[in-house]
Amino acid sequence: MEAERKAQRELDEAVYDILGLTKEERRQVEEGLKELQELRRARTKPSTASNVKLNAKIRF
Numbered sequence: 001m002e003a004e005r006k007a008q009r010e011l012d013e014a015v016y017d018i019l020g021l022t023k024e025e026r027r028q029v030e031e032g033l034k035e036l037q038e039l040r041r042a043r044t045k046p047s048t049a050s051n052v053k054l055n056a057k058i059r060f
Contacts, residue, residue, distance in 0.1 A: 012030075
């Protein structure tokens with residue numbers, strides 16, 4: 001598992017380098033991806049009042 005994380009991190013860094021992202025931009029990308037993961041997890045749980053609010057934010 002640790003080897004997979006290291007390989008993923010190296011791939012991420014290579015892509016960021018190709019795109020010419022700064023450290024701050026890289027942090028923002030990773031933060032945004034983390035938020036998307038959390039949203040996906042919340043959507044797979046049974047609907048609760050908090051998830052309804054969350055789903056409402058997703059729909060434009």
